[in-house]
Amino acid sequence: xxxxVVFDLPTPRAFSYAIPSGMSxxxxxxVRAPLRRHSRIGIVVALRDGADAGLEAIERVVDSxxxxxxxALEVGSWAAEExxxxxxxxxxxxxxxxxxxxxxxxAPAAEFHPAGASTPELWVGSAREDHLIERLRRxxxxxxxxxxxxxxxxxxxxxxxxxxxxxxxxxxxxxAAWFAAARGRARIVTGTRSALLAPxxxxxxxxxxxxxxxxHKPPGAPRLHSRELLLRRSxxxxxxxxxxxGTPSVESWWRAQExxxxxxxxxxxxxxxxxPADTRGILPNHPLTLPLxxxxxxxxxxxxxxxxxxxxRAATLLCxxxxxxxxxxxxxVPLEFSRARRALSCRICGRGExxxxxxxxxxxxxxxxxxWDAERVEAAVRRRFPKLTVSRxxxxxxxxxxxxxxxxxxxxxxxxCVGIVALDRLxxxxxxxxxxxxxxxLWAAAEATSPRGRVIVQTLHxxxxxxxxxxMQDLETFYQREVKLRAELGYPPFRRLCALSVTGPSDxxxxxxxxxxxxxxxxxxxxxxxxxxxxxxxxPRWQLVVKGPQDLPRIISPLLxxxxxxxxxxxxxxxxxxxx
DNA sequence: AGCACGCCGACT
DNA sequence: GTCGGCGTGCTC
Numbered sequence: 154x155x156x157x158v159v160f161d162l163p164t165p166r167a168f169s170y171a172i173p174s175g176m177s178x179x180x181x182x183x184v185r186a187p188l189r190r191h192s193r194i195g196i197v198v199a200l201r202d203g204a205d206a207g208l209e210a211i212e213r214v215v216d217s218x219x220x221x222x223x224x225a226l227e228v229g230s231w232a233a234e235e236x237x238x239x240x241x242x243x244x245x246x247x248x249x250x251x252x253x254x255x256x257x258x259x260a261p262a263a264e265f266h267p268a269g270a271s272t273p274e275l276w277v278g279s280a281r282e283d284h285l286i287e288r289l290r291r292x293x294x295x296x297x298x299x300x301x302x303x304x305x306x307x308x309x310x311x312x313x314x315x316x317x318x319x320x321x322x323x324x325x326x327x328x329a330a331w332f333a334a335a336r337g338r339a340r341i342v343t344g345t346r347s348a349l350l351a352p353x354x355x356x357x358x359x360x361x362x363x364x365x366x367x368x369h370k371p372p373g374a375p376r377l378h379s380r381e382l383l384l385r386r387s388x389x390x391x392x393x394x395x396x397x398x399g400t401p402s403v404e405s406w407w408r409a410q411e412x413x414x415x416x417x418x419x420x421x422x423x424x425x426x427x428x429p430a431d432t433r434g435i436l437p438n439h440p441l442t443l444p445l446x447x448x449x450x451x452x453x454x455x456x457x458x459x460x461x462x463x464x465x466r467a468a469t470l471l472c473x474x475x476x477x478x479x480x481x482x483x484x485x486v487p488l489e490f491s492r493a494r495r496a497l498s499c500r501i502c503g504r505g506e507x508x509x510x511x512x513x514x515x516x517x518x519x520x521x522x523x524x525w526d527a528e529r530v531e532a533a534v535r536r537r538f539p540k541l542t543v544s545r546x547x548x549x550x551x552x553x554x555x556x557x558x559x560x561x562x563x564x565x566x567x568x569x570c571v572g573i574v575a576l577d578r579l580x581x582x583x584x585x586x587x588x589x590x591x592x593x594x595l596w597a598a599a600e601a602t603s604p605r606g607r608v609i610v611q612t613l614h615x616x617x618x619x620x621x622x623x624x625m626q627d628l629e630t631f632y633q634r635e636v637k638l639r640a641e642l643g644y645p646p647f648r649r650l651c652a653l654s655v656t657g658p659s660d661x662x663x664x665x666x667x668x669x670x671x672x673x674x675x676x677x678x679x680x681x682x683x684x685x686x687x688x689x690x691x692x693p694r695w696q697l698v699v700k701g702p703q704d705l706p707r708i709i710s711p712l713l714x715x716x717x718x719x720x721x722x723x724x725x726x727x728x729x730x731x732x733x
Numbered sequence: 734a735g736c737a738c739g740c741c742g743a744c745t
Numbered sequence: 746g747t748c749g750g751c752g753t754g755c756t757c
Contacts, residue, residue: 158757162734168757189736189756208757242734 156211157199158186159241167198167240171205178211181219181226183251185212194251196244198226215251220331224390225350231385235706236376237717237729243375247350249318249327273384273394275364275409277628279565279600280419281397285360286312289341295334295353298343298360299379301368309362310343318344318351346371349382357392359383364398364405365593376730380405399600400593403639404646406632423604427595427624429615432575436611440525440533440574445609448570449534449552453541457569457606459552460559461530462598464578468524470497470508474517479509484689490522492529501689525574527554560597569606571598576612576620585644588619592631595623643680645732649705652733653713654694657725659686665716665725666695672712678702679709698733706731 156178157167170186172178182197187209194215221229221244233243276284289296298313300306303321310317316330316339333339335352342351346369361369361383370378380396387394396405409415430442441449452459467489470479479488481499488497488506498505511518522529527545531554535543544550553559553568560571579591598608610620622631640647655666666684673681680700688694701708709729716727 155757160734160756162756164734164756166756170757186757191735 155201155203155205155208156184156197157201158184158195158211159198159239159244160188160193160195161242161245163239163242165239168195169208171208171210173210176211176214178214179219180223181221183215183220183248185215187212194245195241196221196226198240214256217256220248220335220352221350222352222390224386225352227389228350228382228386232375232377232382234710235381236374236731237706237710237713238374238376244350246375247347249331249347250324252328271393272412272414273387273396273409274414274416275401275405276395276397276416276418277399277401278417278419279399279422281399282362284418285362285395285397289313289358292358294340294356294358295337296341296358296360297334297348297351297353298341298362299348299369299383300343300345301363301366303345305363306343306345313341313343315339315341315343318342318348320345320347346379349379349386353392355391357390359387359392359394361394361396362398364396365400365402365589370732378732400596400628403589403632403635407636407646410632421626424626425599425602425604426607427599427610427620428607429610429612429620431615432577432611432613436525436575440530441537441572442609442611445572445611446537448572448607448609449538449541452569452606453538453551455569456551457603458550458567459570459572460563460568460601461534461552461554461572461574462557462560462594463525463527463530463554463574464557464594465524465526465575467491467500468522468526468529470520471523472512472515472517473519473521475512475515477512477514478523479513479520481689486689492522492532499689501692527556530554530574557594557597560594560601563601565600566603568602570609571602571606572609572611573598574611576610577614580612580614580617585639585642588617588635588638591617592619592623592635595619599623599626643700648700649703649731650733651699651701651705651709652696652730653699654687654696654728654730655684655725656692656694656728659693662693662695662725665727666697669713669716669727670697672716673699673709676708676712679705
C-alpha cells in the first residue's frame with residue numbers, strides 16, 4: 154500500500170510513502186513523514202495499491218484516526234484552487250495544533266449524506282440571534298457556529314453552552330473540542346476561521362454569524378471568505394447553512410434573494426430618529442454641526458450618554474497658503490499629525506518627523522491641522538462642553554469618542570445620541586463597497602441608539618440612499634439600489650475581482666507586473682487595469698486589478714502558473730488575492 | 734518553505 | 746587558485 158501525503162509547502166504535488174506493516178491509515182489522517190531527511194507533519198489524501206519499492210516509509214501517525222472527512226479534504230482542495238494556493242497549506246491552516254507527545258485518540262470523522270443539502274438561508278432582523286439559539290436548542294443535530302473574532306466566538310460559546318474551537322481556548326481544549334465534535338459528544342461547537350473544517354456528525358447545521366464582518370476574510374492565507382468555504386462544505390456534505398447579519402453583504406443579499414432564502418426574524422421595532430446634517434462650510438473649522446451640538450446638549454441635560462463616531466485614523470497638516478497637505482517624502486501618503494505627541498509620522502514607513510515651521514513646497518508658515526480624528530474631536534468637544542465627561546477609552550463617559558468598533562461592544566440602545574462626525578470618508582473612498590460600509594455603520598449606530606434618541610449623520614450627501622434606507626429602517630430599499638449600481642458598474646456579485654501584486658526591486662517588479670498584464674490582456678471576458686505602484690518605500694509593490702466572470706481563478710491560474718511558481722526569480726514575487 | 738547545488742565576482 | 750554570493754530546482 155502507498156499513502157499520498159500533502160504538506161504545508163507551496164507545491165501542488167502530493168508525496169508518496171510506503172506504509173509500514175502493522176500501521177493502518179485513513180484518508181484525512183495526520184502523519185509524520187520524512188521529507189528531505191527532515192520529519193514533517195502532513196495529511197494523507199489518498200491510499201492506493203502499488204509497489205512501494207524505493208519509497209520512504211511513513212514514520213508514525215499524529216492522531217489515531219482521520220481528523221478530516223473526505224468532504225473536508227475536498228473542500229480544502231477546492232479552496233486551494235480558488236485562492237491559488239496549495240492543497241497542503243490550505244488544509245494545515247484549518248487544523249487544531251497537534252498533540253506534542255502522545256497520539257491523540259480519535260474516532261473516525263463522520264461521513265456525509267449529500268442528499269440533505271438545502272438552500273443556504275440568510276437571516277436578518279433584530280430577533281435573528283434569539284431565533285438561532287432557539288432553533289439550535291430544539292434541534293437534535295450537530296452544529297458549528299463560526300464567529301468573526303474570538304470575543305464573539307466566546308460569547309456564542311457561552312450563549313449556546315458550546316465547546317470552543319478557536320485560539321482563545323487552550324490548545325488542549327481546542328483538540329478536545331475537535332475530537333468531541335467528531336465523535337458527536339459535543340453537539341454544538343463554536344469557533345473562528347480555524348474551525349471551518351471541524352468534523353460534525355450528520356445531520357449538521359453550519360452557521361456563519363455577522364456574515365458582513367470583514368474579519369471573515371482576513372488578510373493572509375487562506376485568502377478565501379469563510380462564507381464561500383462553508384457554502385461549499387454544506388453542498389459537499391449535505392448540511393444546512395445559515396448566515397446571520399443585521400446588514401448582510403450585498404453579495405449575500407443578492408444570492409439569497411435570487412433563491413428566495415431571506416428570512417426576516419423579528420418585527421420592525423421602534424427606531425431612533427436619523428437626522429442628516431449638512432457639513433458644508435462647517436467641517437473645516439468645527440467637527441460639530443448645529444444639529445449634533447443640540448443633540449449632545451439635549452442628551453447631557455437628561456444625563457444620557459453620547460457616542461461620536463470618527464472615521465478618520467489620524468489628522469494631517471495643511472498649508473493654508475498653497476493648500477498642500479504635508480506628505481511623506483518616501484511614501485507620498487499624508488503624514489499623520491498628533492498634537493499630543495507634537496510630531497508627524499508616516500503610517501507606511503513609520504518614520505517620525507518633528508513639526509516643521511514652514512511648508513516644504515511654498516515655505517508658508519501657516520500650517521493647520523486638517524481632518525477630524527479622535528484626538529481633535531475630543532479636544533473640540535471638551536472645549537465646547539467643558540462640563541461633560543469626555544473620553545476615548547472609558548465606556549461610561551457621558552461622551553465616548555472613537556472608531557465604529559465602539560458600537561460593536563455597546564448593548565442595543567446604549568446611547569441617547571450617536572453622531573457620525575464625517576460619513577463621507579467612507580463614501581468617497583475609491584472603493585465599490587463604500588455604500589455598503591456607510592449603510593452598515595449607520596445601521597449599527599441606529600441599533601446602539603435608544604429608540605427615543607437620535608442618530609446625527611454629518612455629511613455632504615444628506616440625500617444618499619444609504620442614509621435614507623437606515624432612516625426608514627428599510628433593508629430592501631438599500632439593497633435594491635446597491636445591487637442595481639453593482640450590476641451597472643460590473644462589480645461583485647456580478648463580476649469578480651482579483652488583485653495581483655508584485656514585490657521586489659522596483660524596475661524588475663514593474664517588468665514582472667507588465668508581464669502579468671501582457672499575459673492577461675486580450676483574454677475573453679477579462680478586464681485588466683494597468684499596474685500601479687502602491688505601498689510607498691517600506692513595502693513597495695506594483696498592483697494590477699483584474700475583473701472577470703465567476704470562474705476567474707480557474708481562468709487566470711494556468712496563465713499565471715509559470716510566474717507564480719518561479720516565485721524567487723530576480724524581479725520579485727507575484728501574489729494573487731481573489732475577491733480583494 | 735527550506736535546503737543543496739552550481740555558476741560567476743572579489744580575495745587571503 | 747578558493748570563498749561565498751544568490752538564482753534555480755527538488756523534495757516521495
